[in-house]
Amino acid sequence: MTEPAFQDQYPDDVSHCFGCGRLNDHGHQLKSRWDGDETVAWFRPEPYHTATPGFVYGGLIASLVDCHGTATAAAASHRAEGRPMGPDETLRFVTASLHVDFLRPTPLGGPLQVRGQVETLTARKAVVAVSVIADGTVCARGRVVAVRMPETMGATAGPAARIMEDAGS
Numbered sequence: 001m002t003e004p005a006f007q008d009q010y011p012d013d014v015s016h017c018f019g020c021g022r023l024n025d026h027g028h029q030l031k032s033r034w035d036g037d038e039t040v041a042w043f044r045p046e047p048y049h050t051a052t053p054g055f056v057y058g059g060l061i062a063s064l065v066d067c068h069g070t071a072t073a074a075a076a077s078h079r080a081e082g083r084p085m086g087p088d089e090t091l092r093f094v095t096a097s098l099h100v101d102f103l104r105p106t107p108l109g110g111p112l113q114v115r116g117q118v119e120t121l122t123a124r125k126a127v128v129a130v131s132v133i134a135d136g137t138v139c140a141r142g143r144v145v146a147v148r149m150p151e152t153m154g155a156t157a158g159p160a161a162r163i164m165e166d167a168g169s
């Protein structure tokens, strides 16, 4: 049986992210999992994710790197602390820094493989290297600095809660 994706184990109150939130019907709903010591996600861009005809928009690629990086940080933290992920347990990470190098045009039409590798991990911070691969060719490389989510970014923090309520989520 396939293991549940990291993002599917996030608590409801942090599951509205445009890149990976399972409760965001308009988002990408990226799903990341372990593959040995690395992490992997697959995403198939749609024709409306076009940059120039036939090629994927860079902002989409950046958001895949972003959400796969923060999810990898959360999962690696759980693994390091010996705590399984789960709705009451998820260690929460947000993006402090997102760097992406677009090495070559990313073809539109097939699935993209997104691979993550933890470079450094402390209790508060992870640095994750991410590759975006199309048909065996690395098209983009990124690096995410993910930091434990501050209380001020929680779902009950002011306007965020009201916006999600208004959206019916």
Ligand SMILES: CCCCCCCCCC(=O)SCCNC(=O)CCNC(=O)[C@H](O)C(C)(C)COP(=O)(O)OP(=O)(O)OC[C@H]1O[C@@H](n2cnc3c(N)ncnc32)[C@H](O)[C@@H]1OP(=O)(O)O
Binding pocket: 010, 011, 014, 017, 019, 020, 066, 067, 070, 074, 090, 091, 092, 093, 094, 095, 096, 097, 122, 124, 125, 145, 147, 148, 149, 150, 153
């Ligand atoms: C389960 C939860 C899932 C959540 C949904 C998925 C997340 C989706 C990904 C996103 O898009 S999140 C949205 C975009 N990110 C933000 O809006 C974050 C806004 N920034 C902040 O709230 C704060 O700046 C942040 C929490 C990131 C850091 O503030 P802190 O006061 O906690 O950081 P601090 O200055 O104490 O630094 C902690 C460590 O991070 C490092 N750091 C902080 N900002 C950095 C930066 N910009 N670049 C590189 N490193 C940075 C800093 O050097 C330090 O490293 P060391 O521990 O090694 O000393």
